[in-house]
Every structure is written in C-alpha cells, then in structure tokens.
Amino acid sequence: MELTFVVRKDKINKNGLCPIRADISINGERARKTIRGVKTSIKDWKNNRIKANLKNEKYNFHDEYNTKLKEFEDKVDYLFRYIRSNNLIVGKNYIIEKLNDDHFGENSLAKDFFSTYQNYIDKSNNRVVPGSIKRYKSNMKFFKDFEEFTGYKMHFESINLEFYEAFTIYCFEERNTLNNYFGKLITGLKAFMNWAFERDFHQNISFKKFKAPKNRIEVIYLNLEELKTFYHFKFDNIKLEKVRDLYCFSSFSGLRFSDLNNLKSSNIHDDYLRFNIQKTKDIDHITPLNKYTKEILSKYKNTIYDPLPKISSQKFNEYLKLACKEAEINQMINITRYVGSKRIDTEVPKYQLITSHTAKKTFISNSIAMGMNLEVIKEVTGNTDSKSFETYKHVSKTTITSEISKIWNNI
Numbered sequence: 236m237e238l239t240f241v242v243r244k245d246k247i248n249k250n251g252l253c254p255i256r257a258d259i260s261i262n263g264e265r266a267r268k269t270i271r272g273v274k275t276s277i278k279d280w281k282n283n284r285i286k287a288n289l290k291n292e293k294y295n296f297h298d299e300y301n302t303k304l305k306e307f308e309d310k311v312d313y314l315f316r317y318i319r320s321n322n323l324i325v326g327k328n329y330i331i332e333k334l335n336d337d338h339f340g341e342n343s344l345a346k347d348f349f350s351t352y353q354n355y356i357d358k359s360n361n362r363v364v365p366g367s368i369k370r371y372k373s374n375m376k377f378f379k380d381f382e383e384f385t386g387y388k389m390h391f392e393s394i395n396l397e398f399y400e401a402f403t404i405y406c407f408e409e410r411n412t413l414n415n416y417f418g419k420l421i422t423g424l425k426a427f428m429n430w431a432f433e434r435d436f437h438q439n440i441s442f443k444k445f446k447a448p449k450n451r452i453e454v455i456y457l458n459l460e461e462l463k464t465f466y467h468f469k470f471d472n473i474k475l476e477k478v479r480d481l482y483c484f485s486s487f488s489g490l491r492f493s494d495l496n497n498l499k500s501s502n503i504h505d506d507y508l509r510f511n512i513q514k515t516k517d518i519d520h521i522t523p524l525n526k527y528t529k530e531i532l533s534k535y536k537n538t539i540y541d542p543l544p545k546i547s548s549q550k551f552n553e554y555l556k557l558a559c560k561e562a563e564i565n566q567m568i569n570i571t572r573y574v575g576s577k578r579i580d581t582e583v584p585k586y587q588l589i590t591s592h593t594a595k596k597t598f599i600s601n602s603i604a605m606g607m608n609l610e611v612i613k614e615v616t617g618n619t620d621s622k623s624f625e626t627y628k629h630v631s632k633t634t635i636t637s638e639i640s641k642i643w644n645n646i
Contacts, residue, residue, distance in 0.1 A: 236261045273303050378424070389435060418509070452572070459604070495514055569582050
C-alpha cells in the first residue's frame with residue numbers, strides 16, 4: 236500500500252489555493268480521498284508538505300495543515316498494519332470506509348472485533364457445551380444487528396459507557412428486549428471482552444463497569460398433583476406418550492434433557508444411573524433410580540427405543556406443549572417481565588410454558604416441598620452453586636402456607 240499527496244491544480248480557487256488529495260494504491264486499485272480543510276498554494280507545496288511562507292505574506296497555516304497531513308499519514312500507516320496483521324485482502328472501498336471511520340486509529344491495530352469474536356467462539360468449541368456455542372453465535376448476531384441499525388462501530392476501544400448507553404436504548408426501545416435477556420447479552424459481551432483482554436488484544440477495561448440486570452422470574456414446574464396426572468394420562472398419540480415419558484423421567488430424576496438424550500444402556504445399573512454430565516463435565520455422576528424412573532425404563536427395555544426414546548429438543552418442546560394441553564395442565568399463570576422500567580404482565584395457561592427445562596425444576600421444586608435435604612438435591616442434580624437454588628425460595632413459601640393452613644384451618 237502506497238500513499239501519495241496530490242495538489243489539485245484543477246480545483247484552484249480565486250485565492251490561488253488548491254485542495255490536497257490523498258492517493259492510496261492497494262492491490263491494483265487506487266483509493267482517493269480529499270484531506271478535509273487543507274488547502275495550499277502551488278508555490279508553498281514541497282515534499283508532500285506545506286512550507287512556511289514569507290513574513291510579508293498572509294499566514295498560510297502551514298503548521299496546522301501539516302499536522303493534519305501527518306495525522307492522515309499515521310492513520311494510513313495504522314490501516315496498512317491492521318490489514319497486514321489480520322491477513323486481509325481488501326480493495327479501495329474498504330480503505331475509504333476505514334479512513335472515514337472516526338473510531339479507527341492506532342488502538343484498532345488489535346484484531347477486528349467480530350473476527351476475534353468468531354475466533355472466541357471457535358476456540359470455545361472444546362470447552363463449552365453446544366448450547367453455549369449456540370448462545371455465543373446468537374449474541375454476536377445481536378451485536379452485528381445493533382451496529383448495522385445504529386451505525387455505532389464496534390471496536391475494542393469503542394466498547395465504553397457511550398456504547399453501553401446506545402446499546403441499552405437499542406435493546407429497550409427498538410428491540411423490546413426483556414431485562415433478563417439484556418443481562419445475558421451484557422454478561423456474554425463482558426466474558427468475550429475479558430477473554431480478549433487476557434490475550435492482549437486490547438487494553439480497554441470500561442466494559443467492567445457494565446451492569447447486567449437480572450429480574451427474578453417465576454419458576455414454572457408441575458406440582459405433584461399435576462405430575463402424577465400427567466404420568467398416568469392415557470394418550471392415543473404414541474409421539475405424545477413418548478414425550479410424556481421422557482419429561483416424567485427427567486421430573487422424577489432431575490436429569491437435564493441433554494443428559495437424558497445421551498443416556499445409554501451402559502449407564503443404567505440396578506438402582507442408579509452412572510453417566511458424565513454434559514453441561515458441567517462432571518465424570519461418573521450418580522443419580523439414584525426410584526419406582527417411577529424404573530417403571531419408565533422397564534417400559535422401553537428390549538425395544539427399539541431401549542433405554543429411552545430419542546428426539547430433538549425442538550420437537551420435544553413442540554410435542555410436550557401438545558401433551559400437557561391434552562392432559563389439561565391448563566392452570567392460568569401470571570407472567571411478569573420488564574423491558575427497562577416498563578412492566579409487562581401476561582396471563583397464559585401453564586401448558587404453554589412447559590419446556591424441557593421445567594422438568595429439572597419440577598424435580599427440585601417438589602423435592603424441596605417434600606422436605607428433601609438441599610445438599611442431597613444438589614448432589615443428585617449436579618448443581619453445586621447455592622445461588623442457583625435461590626430461585627426455589629418460592630417452594631418453601633408454598634410449604635409454609637400449606638403448613639399454616641393445615642394447623643389453623645382445623646381449629
């Protein structure tokens with residue numbers, strides 16, 4: 236890439252001053268850009284700079300204009316090094332775009348933001364579960380949509396409080412993003428920025444100030460009565476019956492759907508399951524079997540579905556809602572969500588809210604309600620983080636209400 240300054244003699248004005256144009260050669264193309272606000276007389280131009288004029292002449296702003304020319308040269312030099320360090324093959328349109336980008340400069344010599352984000356995703360393949368990779372990709376697309384809609388260029392050095400404010404407005408006013416999803420986007424961005432910071436891709440720590448809000452939300456689960464009704468319900472549709480069995484197995488055992496779908500006959504022993512948890516990578520995890528899980532395993536033993544039927548998570552959730560609707564799991568549930576400070580309340584039948592994720596919540600909620608030791612529940616489910624169990628405080632409140640009613644209503 237080569238830079239040359241050209242005096243535009245064909246554009247000379249009535250005062251004898253000519254604008255300066257930068258000609259940049261790149262891969263057989265020539266990018267041209269006029270240096271804004273810089274003009275010179277032909278006689279004052281020498282060696283790509285404006286020389287000082289005579290004392291008896293009107294000051295020609297050579298110091299100020301030469302500073303602008305030097306700044307432009309530096310930016311072209313940064314751009315050249317950026318292209319080389321990222322192994323980019325570019326044309327004149329790319330050059331003009333970067334030169335017009337006020338955020339681009341020396342700090343941009345780090346890897347390109349989105350190409351580095353993709354690299355972050357690629358290198359995460361061996362350390363996180365597929366669901367997390369899917370979320371990383373979704374986050375990156377959301378940030379690209381933000382950049383395209385707002386015009387705010389995302390560079391490592393532009394991820395600051397100005398970005399946070401612009402992103403907040405975009406999320407809440409343009410996308411009607413729920414607070415908890417906004418919080419997950421910010422948490423994901425901070426994780427990426429921290430990863431890049433540790434690898435010396437940037438020195439910007441403004442992202443550490445970003446707040447990731449999290450509103451407490453309703454825990455959706457089947458209570459014991461609903462679970463038993465669902466378990467014993469007679470379906471005419473074999474697909475719905477299989478989905479019900481899978482859901483109930485997870486609800487009676489505490490297994491995640493990913494582990495349930497990966498279950499093999501070799502994982503099954505007389506009174507327990509032994510398997511590796513996909514999400515936490517816990518090895519040789521033990522989950523006890525009870526009469527309900529044993530009944531379900533027995534149902535499919537020595538069939539083509541042994542040990543359990545397989546189904547994609549998308550189809551599972553689709554059929555599960557149909558199964559719950561048919562089984563009349565239709566209690567009306569009030570859902571409260573926030574978009575910024577705006578509260579949104581909706582009322583929906585419970586079957587619309589039941590997904591594969593609610594099975595584990597069903598196990599935990601009912602186990603707590605029946606008085607099972609919390610440490611035992613943590614061990615069975617593989618959840619060692621006490622914070623994750625803060626969500627289930629509502630269960631103890633339900634139990635308290637039940638116990639109070641049992642005593643005082645009999646007086």
